[in-house]
Amino acid sequence: MAIYASGVIFEGVDTSDAGCWHLDAYLKRGGYQALKKILENKIPQDEVIAEVKGSGLRGRGGAGFPTGLKWSFMPRSFPGEKYVVCNTDEGEPGTFKDRDILRYNPHSLIEGMIIAGYAMGSRCGYNYIHGEIFEMYERFEEALEEARQAGLLGQNICGSGFNFELYAHHGYGAYICGEETALLESLEGKKGQPRFKPPFPASFGLYGKPTTINNTESFASVPFIIRDGGTRFLEQGKPNNGGTKLFSVSGHVNRPGNYEIPLGTPFSTLLEMCGGMRDGKKLKAVIPGGSSAPVLPGDIMMDVTMDYDSIAKAGSMLGSGAVIVMNEDICMVKALERLAYFYHEESCGQCTPCREGTGWLYRVIHRIEHGLGRPEDLDLLTSVGNNMAGRTICALADAAVFPVRSFTKHFRNEFEYHIEHKKCLVNHKWC
Amino acid sequence: MLSQESIEKIDRELAKYPADQRRSAVMGALRIAQTEKGWLATETIEFVANYIGISPVAAYEVATFYNMYDLSPVGKHKITVCTNLPCALSGGYDAAEYLKQKLGIDFGETTSDGKFTLCEGECMGACGDAPVLLVNNHTMCSFMSREAIDKKLAELK
Amino acid sequence: MALEIEIDGKKLTVPDGSTIMDAAHQVGTYIPHFCYHKKLSIAANCRMCLVEVEKAPKPLPACATPVTDGMKVFTHSDLAVKAQKGVMEFLLINHPLDCPICDQGGECQLQDLAVGYGGGDSRYQEEKRSVPEKNMGPLVSAEEMARCIHCTRCVRFTEEIGGFQEIGMAHRGEFSEILPFLGKTVDSEISGNVIDLCPVGALTSKPFRYSARTWELSRRKSVSPHDGLGSNMVLQVKHNRVYRALPLENESINECWLADRDRFSYEALNSDLRLTKPMVKQDGRWIETDWAAALDYVSHGLKDIIARDGADRVAFLASPHSTTEELFALKKLARALGVKNTDYRTRRADFRADALQNGALWLGGDVVELAAAKSVLVIGSTLRKEQPLIAARLRQSVKKGTQLNLLALADDDLRTDTHAKLVVAPAALVNALAQVVAAAAELKQESCQLSLDAVSISDEARRIAASLSEAETGAIVLGNLAQHHPAFSELLLLAQELSRLTGARFGLFGEAANSVGAEVFFRPDQGGLNAAQMLAQPQAAYVLLNTEPDFDAHNPQLAKATLGQAKMVAALTAFRSPELLACADVLLPIAPFTETAGSFINMEGRLQSFNGVVKPLGETRPAWKVLRVLGNLAQANGFDFSSVEEIRAEFAKQLNADRVTGLDNTLKTDAAAVSTAVAAEGLQRLGEVPIYQADALCRRATSLQQTADARAPILGLHPDTLREQQLQAGQTVTVRQGEAEVSLTVGEDATLPSGVARVPTAHPLTASLGAMFGRIDIVRGK
Numbered sequence A: 001m002a003i004y005a006s007g008v009i010f011e012g013v014d015t016s017d018a019g020c021w022h023l024d025a026y027l028k029r030g031g032y033q034a035l036k037k038i039l040e041n042k043i044p045q046d047e048v049i050a051e052v053k054g055s056g057l058r059g060r061g062g063a064g065f066p067t068g069l070k071w072s073f074m075p076r077s078f079p080g081e082k083y084v085v086c087n088t089d090e091g092e093p094g095t096f097k098d099r100d101i102l103r104y105n106p107h108s109l110i111e112g113m114i115i116a117g118y119a120m121g122s123r124c125g126y127n128y129i130h131g132e133i134f135e136m137y138e139r140f141e142e143a144l145e146e147a148r149q150a151g152l153l154g155q156n157i158c159g160s161g162f163n164f165e166l167y168a169h170h171g172y173g174a175y176i177c178g179e180e181t182a183l184l185e186s187l188e189g190k191k192g193q194p195r196f197k198p199p200f201p202a203s204f205g206l207y208g209k210p211t212t213i214n215n216t217e218s219f220a221s222v223p224f225i226i227r228d229g230g231t232r233f234l235e236q237g238k239p240n241n242g243g244t245k246l247f248s249v250s251g252h253v254n255r256p257g258n259y260e261i262p263l264g265t266p267f268s269t270l271l272e273m274c275g276g277m278r279d280g281k282k283l284k285a286v287i288p289g290g291s292s293a294p295v296l297p298g299d300i301m302m303d304v305t306m307d308y309d310s311i312a313k314a315g316s317m318l319g320s321g322a323v324i325v326m327n328e329d330i331c332m333v334k335a336l337e338r339l340a341y342f343y344h345e346e347s348c349g350q351c352t353p354c355r356e357g358t359g360w361l362y363r364v365i366h367r368i369e370h371g372l373g374r375p376e377d378l379d380l381l382t383s384v385g386n387n388m389a390g391r392t393i394c395a396l397a398d399a400a401v402f403p404v405r406s407f408t409k410h411f412r413n414e415f416e417y418h419i420e421h422k423k424c425l426v427n428h429k430w431c
Numbered sequence B: 001m002l003s004q005e006s007i008e009k010i011d012r013e014l015a016k017y018p019a020d021q022r023r024s025a026v027m028g029a030l031r032i033a034q035t036e037k038g039w040l041a042t043e044t045i046e047f048v049a050n051y052i053g054i055s056p057v058a059a060y061e062v063a064t065f066y067n068m069y070d071l072s073p074v075g076k077h078k079i080t081v082c083t084n085l086p087c088a089l090s091g092g093y094d095a096a097e098y099l100k101q102k103l104g105i106d107f108g109e110t111t112s113d114g115k116f117t118l119c120e121g122e123c124m125g126a127c128g129d130a131p132v133l134l135v136n137n138h139t140m141c142s143f144m145s146r147e148a149i150d151k152k153l154a155e156l157k
Numbered sequence C: 001m002a003l004e005i006e007i008d009g010k011k012l013t014v015p016d017g018s019t020i021m022d023a024a025h026q027v028g029t030y031i032p033h034f035c036y037h038k039k040l041s042i043a044a045n046c047r048m049c050l051v052e053v054e055k056a057p058k059p060l061p062a063c064a065t066p067v068t069d070g071m072k073v074f075t076h077s078d079l080a081v082k083a084q085k086g087v088m089e090f091l092l093i094n095h096p097l098d099c100p101i102c103d104q105g106g107e108c109q110l111q112d113l114a115v116g117y118g119g120g121d122s123r124y125q126e127e128k129r130s131v132p133e134k135n136m137g138p139l140v141s142a143e144e145m146a147r148c149i150h151c152t153r154c155v156r157f158t159e160e161i162g163g164f165q166e167i168g169m170a171h172r173g174e175f176s177e178i179l180p181f182l183g184k185t186v187d188s189e190i191s192g193n194v195i196d197l198c199p200v201g202a203l204t205s206k207p208f209r210y211s212a213r214t215w216e217l218s219r220r221k222s223v224s225p226h227d228g229l230g231s232n233m234v235l236q237v238k239h240n241r242v243y244r245a246l247p248l249e250n251e252s253i254n255e256c257w258l259a260d261r262d263r264f265s266y267e268a269l270n271s272d273l274r275l276t277k278p279m280v281k282q283d284g285r286w287i288e289t290d291w292a293a294a295l296d297y298v299s300h301g302l303k304d305i306i307a308r309d310g311a312d313r314v315a316f317l318a319s320p321h322s323t324t325e326e327l328f329a330l331k332k333l334a335r336a337l338g339v340k341n342t343d344y345r346t347r348r349a350d351f352r353a354d355a356l357q358n359g360a361l362w363l364g365g366d367v368v369e370l371a372a373a374k375s376v377l378v379i380g381s382t383l384r385k386e387q388p389l390i391a392a393r394l395r396q397s398v399k400k401g402t403q404l405n406l407l408a409l410a411d412d413d414l415r416t417d418t419h420a421k422l423v424v425a426p427a428a429l430v431n432a433l434a435q436v437v438a439a440a441a442e443l444k445q446e447s448c449q450l451s452l453d454a455v456s457i458s459d460e461a462r463r464i465a466a467s468l469s470e471a472e473t474g475a476i477v478l479g480n481l482a483q484h485h486p487a488f489s490e491l492l493l494l495a496q497e498l499s500r501l502t503g504a505r506f507g508l509f510g511e512a513a514n515s516v517g518a519e520v521f522f523r524p525d526q527g528g529l530n531a532a533q534m535l536a537q538p539q540a541a542y543v544l545l546n547t548e549p550d551f552d553a554h555n556p557q558l559a560k561a562t563l564g565q566a567k568m569v570a571a572l573t574a575f576r577s578p579e580l581l582a583c584a585d586v587l588l589p590i591a592p593f594t595e596t597a598g599s600f601i602n603m604e605g606r607l608q609s610f611n612g613v614v615k616p617l618g619e620t621r622p623a624w625k626v627l628r629v630l631g632n633l634a635q636a637n638g639f640d641f642s643s644v645e646e647i648r649a650e651f652a653k654q655l656n657a658d659r660v661t662g663l664d665n666t667l668k669t670d671a672a673a674v675s676t677a678v679a680a681e682g683l684q685r686l687g688e689v690p691i692y693q694a695d696a697l698c699r700r701a702t703s704l705q706q707t708a709d710a711r712a713p714i715l716g717l718h719p720d721t722l723r724e725q726q727l728q729a730g731q732t733v734t735v736r737q738g739e740a741e742v743s744l745t746v747g748e749d750a751t752l753p754s755g756v757a758r759v760p761t762a763h764p765l766t767a768s769l770g771a772m773f774g775r776i777d778i779v780r781g782k
């Protein structure tokens, strides 16, 4: 079972209580106070946005863009519909935090989105939920109904005259829909093919209308920021890395799960919280921010703190906060092959370099893994990757290339060994 | 073509979107149709397209783009195992192998009694619960050790 | 606001909103591309157009990147070329490298660019993907889909220009496949354009496939001989045979498109249904003869009949698909012989407007102006089938805000949004238009200048009137169905009045390539009979130019009977048709548009001339030469022209640059009264001309005849009418009109008003029936 430290989103949530996600439990935890505070005091939109800016909250979906700044890009006075969209299409391998937010604390997201709607002059929002967690989609719809019944959502919220409607929309099995413009296309009932930017969603988003998209965790952090103040949130983390962050730890640790901890917590501490390495094996490598983030050798990881800046300095990225831990039994060629297969499977197919390149990368790695590698293959992988990265509409191509670059950089010897000896350097065991 | 109940469900999906954006409901409508029919036959897709008011090929694009739609018949229970890296590190492949062995089928196949179809899945956003299975698209089963798999299969019979 | 940009050192300014690609076009810099197409939305998916932009960390796609002020772009820098080469390599890894056997070889954008980037050996050593072939119908071949580079131009074309997505890209990633919906073909009337759009050999022309290599073909300019738009084309020729028709870009006419009939009708030119020798009927049997004998026959025949019955018993009927020079020469011959009965309007039923016309009827402006109008009202037209490319243009106009209004006889799917529409039975069309006129008069608080019975104005009529009145620019156009309607004169009068009230201009869609040319040069002389009279009242002799009475007449049943009574029918025709063999006495093989020089005057009054692109087939001769001989044989003056240019010079005074003069849609309205009574007994026929039965070429173009649009006519009835008649869709019934009965399959058609029987005309299956809008009866028990 997943374990949580106290923090912002899971503060006071008793995950062992099957009713913890309901409205009454949320209200008891101080839920919807932030919304009521705004509505009762008619806090100006600017002030709400300023509070979010001041919190140092950076987008939790992967790119880490400052949320308050993003909100300020919305043309608030634009006449006509504007949309607030939540990205719960959590599909980045290793990431499973948003599912738990919907599972245990969906109202924090609902409240966060209503506040976002208020701040950006939007009256309608959608939450796009990963298809595979369909039960969470159903739960979220129930939570929406609870909020509606309680007058917290819909027309004239809490008698304030403010209207906001929120709906759930589900994906149905396409990783790319986590990319925000692919998500919008999908929400419009099309294939999830990312859009070229500019124009950005803030000017041309859902149905061509100004739209702000944030990750579930980003929105769910907002009630705390508004209720307790941006500064309190900021103080939980460290400068430029405000707040707590949910880390989804998977792989060879004793207690995989979600850990809400202050940004800046040393990786070693996180590893301890997870009960350390499973079976006492040696830490070999960690992908610190979801499968698209470059892999880092274990010893480098032991020196980083879990925040945007530290991980970036170490040569990877915090991404979605998915920490994939691998022990000494893992053949890095096999691990990379599985990831390359994933990107090949999930490329939407519109951009030539991604459509053709992801398959090429996969096939070459597959060959190496199956003992058919050639001496020139490592250079080929580098060169094909260079022709893909930065040449496509969305960052999936980059996401496919980063693991290839980092695996072949940090664990080059394993690849060379594989090519030369047609077998793994280590005695590979998945688990 | 579809039951009244399904049509009502589709209408509920349609109500979520602006009146001139009926297309948005196509994913929900295809899911509802698939749940009723078991899979998406050409006629089913065409029916949904016409009901929503989009071209059939546009609905077909959607049905083929998203992995969870089945464009050919599947067994009574479709079991999808995640084998992506994070799951692999905690028994994803073991679960898959065990299922293959127990059901006597490979990925993409259906047992001869038509009960089970086994599929390989990509990350389901539940890596902490690995090994995970998704049963009939909508039910997530966590921590699927061999014993848990035995139990689940017995339940599904 | 203008933005400054520098491309490869060249400075220029471009309007705000321009892309780098737009700017590059302006300075003539070529940036390689596949997915970009100026008429389609920007997809930016092929990534071929990557260029270096100063300060940008990575190469950017020129097609999609907006110009910013002071931007510096390098299209050939190391970074740009490396990026482009990288993309090219990706495009080729799964593409078959067998240009020599590819149908696109020699005109393939991928081949051209690949040669430029000369990769040499492929670094891709894995297996190439195979992609199953698709069936897109009889026109577009999708047999070699492994060649597809996923640029999605075809997809975007059907959706954006065609108005309905018929092609999609299914699946995803490397498994993406271009396809039509399973079991469906691509049925758009402009589908062939995807062949031109496809940059590789994935979508090719089915009729043309592997019949010739492009470098063996010579390219000759021509003009489409079908609808009144006058699409510009290039005909490709080898060994004296037309192998292919391609669009020739003309922004003000066809843009860069062709309708399928423009593109594929050439198949008829090479068909064995061509008449290649003069023939005469002797004792009921046809014999081939030589030109001298045949012409002598015609000349003597006419002379004798004129002597015995008088020139007023001789009728000259010509198709508006004939060239201006042919019509001019035929008219001249008629005059030389004293024949006043000349007409081209064989499908017209109502000629009362003749007495009111101040000039020749036309569109009333340019097509570009029509498309720019803020409000358009189309009256009595199957729009997409009558005017495929104008329909496509209006579709774009609607996207830009034009309000498209309709007075229609069936609620056909125009694949565009409409602002307001009234769909009525034929007998109610005048009433419907009168409602709009009355609504406009109310709105403008003016009295109607026509004496109009009271009508009750429907809401839609008000919306139409308001739309036209409020729009800055408006246009009212009468389509083919309106022109064939028994109350065409009323419709014309009402359109004129509506135009006066609302300020919208009004006019006609040209039904045929040369409707306006024929309108100017071939209407009956004062005192002459019109086409309906000539086909209703038996004349002693008929001369038919490109006219097939069973397909071209408003009432084929009557036309055939009338012609059957003539002493002599001489037909100048490119084809032998069963009907002509039955009713004519002499057949003179004349050249279709590809085998003679000539000109067509399109609906805008624009004269476009063209040359023959191949030699006449067999003993075929250009009609103008045939007419010259007939003139000479009649010892008439002025028949010594030796080229079409000389004929054209004779009517040069009626031309102003490339426009014909004498066009005027206004009518004398003194004392004009319009009855708005809606009276009809029994089922009213809606007898439109199917798109691929409109003219002699289409009818014989084999591939066009296999399309969905060429399916055998059925009896279409509204579900209510079906119920009233106790019929079921799918059932076969006998319908009777006048003397004739035919069997038709019943079809349910909810787009029709009730009480209407949609039975297309001009088709072998229905050619024995009567008037296009007449009463039709369903005979049961047979």
Ligand SMILES: Cc1cc2nc3c(=O)[nH]c(=O)nc-3n(C[C@H](O)[C@H](O)[C@H](O)COP(=O)(O)O)c2cc1C
Pocket: A058, A059, A060, A061, A062, A063, A064, A065, A067, A087, A088, A089, A090, A091, A092, A175, A176, A177, A178, A179, A180, A181, A213, A214, A215, A216, A218, A219, A394, A395, A396, A399
């Ligand atoms: C290939 C790809 C997949 C992505 N997947 C997700 C995802 O599953 N969840 C998510 O929130 N953001 C995902 N993103 C990032 C989103 O595009 C977007 O940046 C994010 O939702 C913005 O929210 P935030 O600012 O709150 O982080 C993905 C991006 C890419 C390029």
Ligand code: SF4
Pocket: A176, A193, A194, A346, A347, A348, A349, A350, A351, A352, A354, A355, A392, A393, A394, A395, A396, A397
């Ligand atoms: S990079 Fe890949 S996934 Fe992203 S838009 Fe292009 S083809 Fe689609």
Ligand code: FES
Pocket: C032, C033, C034, C035, C036, C043, C044, C045, C046, C047, C048, C049, C050, C061, C062, C063, C064
């Ligand atoms: S032409 Fe620019 S990406 Fe294709």
